[in-house]
Amino acid sequence: MKKKYVPKSEIENRIIRLQKILPQENIEAALIIYKVDYFYFSGTSQNSVLFVPAEEKPLLMVIRDMARAIEESPLAQVVPLESVLGIPELIKEFYGIIPQRIGMELDVLPVRDYFRFQKMFPKTEIVDTAKIIKRLRMIKSPYEITQMKRAGEIGKMVYEEGCSILREGMSEIEFGGWLELAAKKHEHEGLIRVRSLNYEAYTWHVLSGPSGSIVSQADSPMGGAGLSPAFPVGAGTRKIQAHEPILVDFGICYNGYIVDQTRIYSIGELPEKFMKAYAASRKIESLILKETLPGKNTREIYEKTLRFAAELGYKDNYLGIPGKKSSFVAHGIGLEINEIPFMAAGQNFSLEENTAIAIEPKMVFPGEGAVGIENTILITSQGVEKLTACSEKILQV
Amino acid sequence: MKKKYVPKSEIENRIIRLQKILPQENIEAALIIYKVDYFYFSGTSQNSVLFVPAEEKPLLMVIRDMARAIEESPLAQVVPLESVLGIPELIKEFYGIIPQRIGMELDVLPVRDYFRFQKMFPKTEIVDTAKIIKRLRMIKSPYEITQMKRAGEIGKMVYEEGCSILREGMSEIEFGGWLELAAKKHEHEGLIRVRSLNYEAYTWHVLSGPSGSIVSQADSPMGGAGLSPAFPVGAGTRKIQAHEPILVDFGICYNGYIVDQTRIYSIGELPEKFMKAYAASRKIESLILKETLPGKNTREIYEKTLRFAAELGYKDNYLGIPGKKSSFVAHGIGLEINEIPFMAAGQNFSLEENTAIAIEPKMVFPGEGAVGIENTILITSQGVEKLTACSEKILQV
Numbered sequence: 001m002k003k004k005y006v007p008k009s010e011i012e013n014r015i016i017r018l019q020k021i022l023p024q025e026n027i028e029a030a031l032i033i034y035k036v037d038y039f040y041f042s043g044t045s046q047n048s049v050l051f052v053p054a055e056e057k058p059l060l061m062v063i064r065d066m067a068r069a070i071e072e073s074p075l076a077q078v079v080p081l082e083s084v085l086g087i088p089e090l091i092k093e094f095y096g097i098i099p100q101r102i103g104m105e106l107d108v109l110p111v112r113d114y115f116r117f118q119k120m121f122p123k124t125e126i127v128d129t130a131k132i133i134k135r136l137r138m139i140k141s142p143y144e145i146t147q148m149k150r151a152g153e154i155g156k157m158v159y160e161e162g163c164s165i166l167r168e169g170m171s172e173i174e175f176g177g178w179l180e181l182a183a184k185k186h187e188h189e190g191l192i193r194v195r196s197l198n199y200e201a202y203t204w205h206v207l208s209g210p211s212g213s214i215v216s217q218a219d220s221p222m223g224g225a226g227l228s229p230a231f232p233v234g235a236g237t238r239k240i241q242a243h244e245p246i247l248v249d250f251g252i253c254y255n256g257y258i259v260d261q262t263r264i265y266s267i268g269e270l271p272e273k274f275m276k277a278y279a280a281s282r283k284i285e286s287l288i289l290k291e292t293l294p295g296k297n298t299r300e301i302y303e304k305t306l307r308f309a310a311e312l313g314y315k316d317n318y319l320g321i322p323g324k325k326s327s328f329v330a331h332g333i334g335l336e337i338n339e340i341p342f343m344a345a346g347q348n349f350s351l352e353e354n355t356a357i358a359i360e361p362k363m364v365f366p367g368e369g370a371v372g373i374e375n376t377i378l379i380t381s382q383g384v385e386k387l388t389a390c391s392e393k394i395l396q397v
Numbered sequence: 398m399k400k401k402y403v404p405k406s407e408i409e410n411r412i413i414r415l416q417k418i419l420p421q422e423n424i425e426a427a428l429i430i431y432k433v434d435y436f437y438f439s440g441t442s443q444n445s446v447l448f449v450p451a452e453e454k455p456l457l458m459v460i461r462d463m464a465r466a467i468e469e470s471p472l473a474q475v476v477p478l479e480s481v482l483g484i485p486e487l488i489k490e491f492y493g494i495i496p497q498r499i500g501m502e503l504d505v506l507p508v509r510d511y512f513r514f515q516k517m518f519p520k521t522e523i524v525d526t527a528k529i530i531k532r533l534r535m536i537k538s539p540y541e542i543t544q545m546k547r548a549g550e551i552g553k554m555v556y557e558e559g560c561s562i563l564r565e566g567m568s569e570i571e572f573g574g575w576l577e578l579a580a581k582k583h584e585h586e587g588l589i590r591v592r593s594l595n596y597e598a599y600t601w602h603v604l605s606g607p608s609g610s611i612v613s614q615a616d617s618p619m620g621g622a623g624l625s626p627a628f629p630v631g632a633g634t635r636k637i638q639a640h641e642p643i644l645v646d647f648g649i650c651y652n653g654y655i656v657d658q659t660r661i662y663s664i665g666e667l668p669e670k671f672m673k674a675y676a677a678s679r680k681i682e683s684l685i686l687k688e689t690l691p692g693k694n695t696r697e698i699y700e701k702t703l704r705f706a707a708e709l710g711y712k713d714n715y716l717g718i719p720g721k722k723s724s725f726v727a728h729g730i731g732l733e734i735n736e737i738p739f740m741a742a743g744q745n746f747s748l749e750e751n752t753a754i755a756i757e758p759k760m761v762f763p764g765e766g767a768v769g770i771e772n773t774i775l776i777t778s779q780g781v782e783k784l785t786a787c788s789e790k791i792l793q794v
Binding site for chain 2: 004005033034035039043046064065068072107110111112113115128130173174176178181183184190197203215217218223228231232253255257
C-alpha cells in the first residue's frame with residue numbers, strides 16, 4: 001500500500017500552533033484523548049493519549065499498537081503506555097512536574113473517564129480545550145486541502161459511475177450500496193466521522209421522490225426513511241422511479257479527510273417544478289459563494305439566503321418545509337463532518353481564510369421530493385475554490 | 398417499506414425491568430440521553446431524551462422529529478422538547494417534583510453536557526446508570542433474538558454471494574465493498590455500533606495473507622492495514638492472492654441488531670498449515686460451546702482455551718502473536734458490538750440464560766496470515782444456539 005503518512009512539517013506546524021495558544025488561555029498542557037484530535041496532532045490514530053505541554057516537546061503515549069504509532073507519527077517522543085493509569089508517572093518522568101492546569105476535550109470526554117482523570121491528577125485543574133482545538137482544525141493547510149481535493153475527485157468518479165448503475169426499480173439502499181462500492185474502489189474510507197455522542201453520518205444518503213421530504217433526527221432539511229427506526233436516516237427500501245428527483249448526498253473520506261456534496265439524479269426527464277427549484281438552489285449557492293469571503297459574518301449570509309429564497313418564490317421549500325426546516329445552510333468540514341464554522345441561525349462566525357465548508361441550499365416539496373446542490377469549498381482571500389469538482393447538471397439517465 | 402417497529406409489549410417489558418431495578422439502586426429516575434439506550438427503552442432513535450421514573454409512566458421528550466417518534470414509539474407519553482434546557486420544566490409538569498437522585502449514562506455522557514445537567518438540576522445528585530442498562534440489555538428477548546437470527550441469515554447469504562465475487566487480484570477493500578453491497582441489498586444497516594469514544598467498527602474487515610498478522614488500535618488478534626493511518630483497521634489496498642487465507646470478519650446489522658461472524662475464503666487450495674490451524678480454531682470453538690452454560694465463569698472459560706490452544710500446539714498463534722495477543726475470546730453483542738459479558742482476562746462474568754455472545758478463537762502467523770472462526774450464539778438453559786448459520790467449511794473458490 002502507498003503510505004499515506006502525515007508529513008513531519010505538517011505535524012510540527014500543528015503542534016506549534018497549539019503551543020502558541022495554550023499560554024494565552026493560561027493552560028500549561030493539553031492532554032488529548034479524542035482519536036480524531038490526537039490523529040491531527042500526532043499523525044497516528046493508534047490507541048494513544050497525547051500530552052502537549054506549552055513549551056516542551058509533546059509526548060505520545062501509546063496503548064496499542066506501538067510499532068505502528070512509531071512508524072506513522074513523526075513525533076520524536078513516542079512511548080508505550082500499559083494503561084491510562086500510567087499517564088501521570090510518564091509525565092513526571094519526561095517533564096519533572098505535573099501541570100496545575102491541563103486542558104482536555106470536555107465536549108467528548110465521558111464523565112466516568114473525567115472522574116478517573118481527576119483522581120489521577122488530584123491537584124490539577126482540568127479545563128476544556130475543545131474550542132481551541134476545533135478552531136485550530138478549522139484552518140486547513142495546503143496538505144489538508146490536497147487530501148480534500150483527492151476526496152473531491154473520488155466523488156466526481158463516483159457520481160459519474162452512478163449514471164451507469166442507476167435504473168428504475170432499484171431500491172435506494174441498493175443504489176447507495178453501489179455508490180459506496182464505487183467509492184471504496186477509489187480508497188474512500190467508508191465512515192464519515194462526526195463529533196457528537198448521538199449523531200451518526202450515513203454515506204448512503206439516497207432519497208428518491210417522496211423520501212426527500214421525510215425528515216429525521218438531525219437538523220437537516222431532509223433525512224430519508226432509513227432502513228428501520230434504529231437507523232432512521234438515509235436510503236430506505238423504496239424502489240426508485242422515473243421522473244422523480246433522486247437526491248444523493250454522498251460524503252467521501254480520503255486519508256481521513258471528508259468532502260460532502262449533493263447532486264440530483266433522474267431517470268428520464270424531471271418535472272419542470274423540480275428543474276426550476278434546482279435552478280433556484282444553484283442561484284442561492286451563487287449568492288453564498290459571492291458572499292463567502294474572509295471577515296464575513298456567517299449568520300448574516302444565512303439570513304440573506306432566507307430572504308433570497310423567499311424572493312425566488314421558495315419560502316416554504318427552502319431548507320425544508322415550514323415547521324421542519326433546518327437551521328443552517330453550511331457547515332465546516334475536514335476530519336469531521338460537523339466542524340466549525342456554521343452558516344446558521346444564531347451562529348456568528350467571522351469567516352477566515354483557508355477554512356473549508358460544505359454549502360447546501362436545498363428545496364423540499366412535501367410528499368413529492370427534494371432537490372438541491374451541495375459543494376465543499378475552500379475560502380481564500382480571493383473568494384472561494386470548489387473542492388468538489390463534479391458536474392452540476394441534473395444527472396439524467 | 399415494511400415497518401420494523403419495536404412491539405409495544407417489548408417496550409413495556411423493558412421499562413418494567415428498568416423500573417424494578419431503579420429503587421434497588423436507590424435511584425428515583427433514569428434520564429436516558431444515549432441514542433442506543435433510548436432506542437432500546439422507547440422504540441425510536443429520533444433525537445430525544447427519555448425520563449423513566451421508578452414508579453410512574455415514562456416520558457419521551459423529543460427534539461426532532463416529533464411525528465416519527467410518535468409513530469415509532471409505543472410509549473404513551475411522547476412530548477415535544479425545544480431544547481434540553483426545557484427538561485426540568487417538563488418533568489415538573491408531568492410528575493410534580495424534580496427527583497433528588499437521577500441516573501444517567503456516565504460512561505458516554507460528555508463532561509460538558511454533564512455540567513449543563515448539573516446546572517439544570519442543582520439540587521439533584523446525578524449517578525451512573527450505565528451498568529444497570531448494560532445488564533438489562535445483556536438479556537435478549539425472543540423478539541430481539543428473531544432480529545439477530547435475521548441478521549444471521551443475511552450474513553449467510555453475503556458469505557455465499559462472496560464466493561461468486563472473489564477473484565485473484567481484487568483488492569481487499571474492493572472485496573469488502575462488494576460484500577457490503579450484497580449485505581445492503583438484504584437491508585443490512587451498514588454501521589456497526591460501538592459503545593466507546595474512540596473505537597469504531599468496520600464492517601469491511603477483509604484481511605488477506607500477511608494483512609491477517611497486522612495488529613492495530615483495538616484489542617483484537619488482528620486489525621488489518623486499513624486504508625490510511627486515519628482509518629488503520631480492516632481492508633487495505635492489498636491485492637488478494639491465491640493459496641492464502643482471506644479472513645473475513647463481517648458484522649451484519651438488521652433492524653438495529655448485530656451479529657458478528659468470521660469465515661475464511663481461499664482462492665484455490667490453502668496450505669496445510671492454515672487448514673490445520675483452522676481445524677484447531679474449530680476445536681477450541683467446540684470446547685467453548687460446551688462450556689458456555691448459565692452459571693459458568695467467563696474468565697475461567699477464556700483461560701481454559703489458552704491451555705487447550707497450547708496443548709494443540711498453537712501457544713504462539715492463538716489470539717495473536719506473543720506480545721500482541723488480544724485478551725479476550727468472546728464478547729456480548731446486540732444493539733452494540735461490545736456489550737457484556739466478555740470471555741476475557743480478568744473478566745469474571747457469570748453467564749446467564751438468553752445472553753448473546755460472539756465467540757472468536759483465531760490463529761495468527763506473523764507475516765503469513767490469520768485463520769479462525771467466529772459465530773454469534775445464544776446461551777440457553779440447554780446450552781448454545783448458533784445465530785450465524787453460514788457453512789463453517791473454508792470457502793474455497
